[in-house]
Amino acid sequence: MSRAATTGIWIIATGVIIALLYLGRNILAPFALAVFLFLIIEGFASMIDNWSGFLKIGHARFIAILLVVGGFLGFLALMANGIAEFGRDASEYETKINGLIRDAYALAHMSDAPTLQQLIFNETGQRFFGTIANATRDLSGDVVLILIYVAFLFIAQSGWTQKLDNMFPGFEQRAQVREIGDEARRSIETYLWTQTVISALITALTYVSLLALGVK
Secondary structure (H helix, E strand, O other), rough: OOOHHHHHHHHHHHHHHHHHHOOOOHHHHHHHHHHHHHHHHHHHHHHHHHHHHOOOHHHHHHHHHHHHHHHHHHHHHHHHHHOOOOOHHHHHHHHHHHHHHHHHHHOOOOOOOOHHHHHHHHHHHHHHHHHHHHHHHHHHHHHHHHHHHHHHHHHHOOOOHHHHHHHHHOHHHHHHHHHHHHHHHHHHHHHHHHHHHHHHHHHHHHHHHHHHHHOO
16 A cells, blocks of 8 residues: 555544544543543552552542542532622622722723623623533533443453453563553553642632632
């Protein structure tokens, strides 16, 4: 087969794969989140298993599931409480934010400072909050499906070793595939831990900034 034909086949295959990913995004997106959650749980389980010399991996995995699910529910509770408090003190916050906007415009020697309502309810603000609302609605609707995917991933995990042995009967091939899989898992776990630390730092800085601005 000529180089031009091979290049054409690769271009067509790439286009087909992209089209399939786009058409199946409603199914693949929850599955991707489930894999993400599964890797987080496995990362916690590995950490607990390495730190404790008496817990079995099954017990460590159960504790990790409780920590991740508890953290997720705690995040939802904090978010709901924050929204309720913001709604209760919205007028006070609006006055403070309008004052900050006026001060920022004054420092920049600009006039006609907009108010918070003008910034939020313009076309850009409505589109931004509409996107957030749609994403939140889609995520809340897919929570059950994501949890089902995670459960199936844990169930299928017990048979991965046997499936790997069937796919790669040769010892060297099997060892190489396992090494590649372990390296990929460690890379993903490192990335997730890095993102978790960065998110925690951003959250702490945001909280301190809000306290400095007088927001509860």
